[in-house]
Amino acid sequence: MDQEIYLDRKTFFHKLDPRTKIVILLVAFVLILYFENPLWVLPLTLLILLHGYFSESLVNLKRIRLIMIILTISSMILWSFFSNGVTPFVWVIELEAFQFAMARTMVMLSLITEGMIFLSTTRTEEFVLGMIRFGLPYRVGFAISTAFRMVPTIVSNVFIIAQAQRSRGLDLDSGNLLQRIRKYIPLLIPVFVSTIRNTNVFGMALEAKGFGAQNDRTNYYSSEFGKGDYIVMLVMGVLFAVTTYLKIMGFGGIPGLTKF
Structure with a gap:
């Protein structure tokens, strides 16, 4: 995808x-x-x-x-x-x-x-830089850029988990629209668990790299x-x-x- x-x-x-x-x-x-x-x-x-x-x-x-x-x-x-x-x-x-x-x-x-x-x-980095140039604090800009990156990651996790369940025999394609939506609901639990785990790892990585230690930031772009x-x-x-x-x-x- x-x-x-x-x-x-x-x-x-x-x-x-x-x-x-x-x-x-x-x-x-x-x-x-x-x-x-x-x-x-x-x-x-x-x-x-x-x-x-x-x-x-x-x-x-x-x-x-x-x-x-x-x-x-x-x-x-x-x-x-x-x-x-x-x-x-x-x-x-x-x-x-x-x-x-x-x-x-x-x-x-x-x-x-x-x-x-x-x-x-x-x-994404251009958008964040533009917001910072408009006066937005760097921390807020970083949070926005992280949100932009997390959304496609979560969507990708949904497709990966759905494919994994299909390989185990779960039928997600039969039935009418409401029935198919109902079959996807149990998949939300592993998606949420995966998202929370990734967020925790991401937070530890930021702490290990000293995020927020300095107020003045430089930008690659x-x-x-x-x-x-x-x-x-x-x-x-x-x-x-x-x-x-x-x-x-x-x-x-x-x-x-x-x-x-």
Whole structure:
């Protein structure tokens, strides 16, 4: 199983300073939530797709394509029924509710896509260095980087333990979806035990190497702002200002929409 999400490419976005990448991520996450009308969400979604295309990161979406399909279907159904409008559309669904469901689904998929682009273009050590350059304490940054590394390790342990149990005759593939989920529940115990054991060993290794003995830390990886970073920061600043102005002026809403 390939645990690495980062894609080693030579694109413009890969070469940016990690602080610039973090700003792109945060601005995208904020702006995409501004509007309710899908016609206003669409340009921001297209910008995120262009970001993924030029960073050669969209290929990583294949890993989660099934999850994205399930989320798309469930989001369209739930938001269509839990929102109301004044214009009949299909069955008991109003046109305003359907438009809102489309917008929320686009927002959700855009957030997932932008997050995957960030992970595909930014190594864990780059992300931590960027947070530290923003003023985050090193200990907190180290904890965040450790969490990033532990998640794929835990997922890998689940697959390893499942394969080990299959070799012992445990049938994990027969039955309906609920039955298969129920069969995986007993596997959580060895996963938790393995995770606790690895965490204990990891803690002892940190103590043996004197973690936290000195306040001033040096970093193996180093990055500085370049011309491209300043250009991207300027573009993101202008985009944020213009989009925020449009939001304040009341654009991007759906007249007649009543949520919940």
